[in-house]
Amino acid sequence: MNQGFTLTSSTTFFSFAEIYAFSAKERDVETGLSYFGARYYSSDLSIWLSVDPMSDKYPSMSPYVYCADNPVKLVDPNGEDYEVVVDYKTMTITIHANFYTLKNEKCFLEEGLKHWTNEDGHFVYTIGNGENTQTYDIKFEFDIISCSTITEMYGKAEADKCGNSFLIKDGVYNNGTVPIRGGYDSGKIEINSDMTLYCIDDMLHASAHEPGHSMGIGEFGKGLMESGGWCYDIYETQIASSLKYAGFNCINDNMTFPDRPCNVSVKGKMPQGEGVVKKK
Secondary structure (H helix, E strand, O other), rough: OOOOOOOOOOOOOOHHHHHEEOOOEOOOOOOOEEEEOOOOOOOOOOOOOOOOOOOHHOOOOOOOOOOOHOOOOOOOOOOEEEEEEEEEEOOOOOOOEEEEEHHHHHHHHHHHHHHHOOOOOOEEEOOOOOHEEEEEEEEEEEEEEEEEOOHHHHHHHOOOOOEEEEEEEEOEEEEEEEEEEEEEEEEEEEOOOOOOOOOOOHHHHHHHHHHHHHOOOOEEEOOOOOOOOOOOOOOHHHHHHHHOOOOOOOOOOOOOOOOOOOOOOEEEEOOOOOOOEOOO
C-alpha cells in the first residue's frame, strides 16, 4: 500500500582515512574498534578491551597502557619477540623479528644475522606423505633499527613486542658472576666487549648465536647454537626448535629451547599434522 513513501537504496562507502585513523590500525566500521593484533582498542572510550597479553614481561607497567605510556615516541606494531608467518600461496614459512641497536653497533648485528638470512630457502618444512605431502620453504626476515641512545633502543624494543634489543657492553655475566661471550634474556641481547677475556671473533660469533635464542632456539652440542662454540653451521633441529616453540608439531629429534623465555606469534593458518624440518 502506497502511503507517500519512496523506497530508495543506499550504499555507504568508508574512506581510507575512516578505516585507518590516527593509530594507522584497521578500524572495524561496524563496532568502531581498532585491531592492534594482540587486542582491540576503543577510541571512543579511550580504553583497551583487554589487558596486554605480554604484561608479564613488564611488571612495572599497567597491563592497560600502550607503548609504555609514551605513544609520541614509541610505536607498537603488534607482535612478539619473533613471529612465524605462514603463506599458503607461496608455500613459505618466514621467521621474522625486529632488532634495535645503537648506530655504531649495527655492523656486528648485521654480520651476525647474515648467518641466518643466508639460509633462506635451504630448509623446508614437510607434512604428509605421497600425494598429500605439503612442503614449505623456510625463510628468515629481520629488520634492524638503528637508535641514537640506549634509552631510545630499550624503549622502542619494549614497545615493539616483535622487537629485541642488541647491546655491546663491557662485561656480560651468567648468574651475575661468570663472564660469558653473550647473553639473552626476554628480548634483550648483550654481547661482551671485554677484550681481556674475548676477541672480535668471540663478539661476531655471539652476534649470530644470541639472536637464535630470541627465535626460540636453545643451546645445542654443535653448530652455531653450541654454547661457547666456534662453528657457524645451522642444523635442521635448530630450525625445528624455532617452529616447535611457536607451536608447530615438529617431530625432529634432539630439539632444545632457550632457558630464558621468548614470546612468539603465528600469522596465517598453521599447517596441521606432524611435520619435519629438512635441509635441501
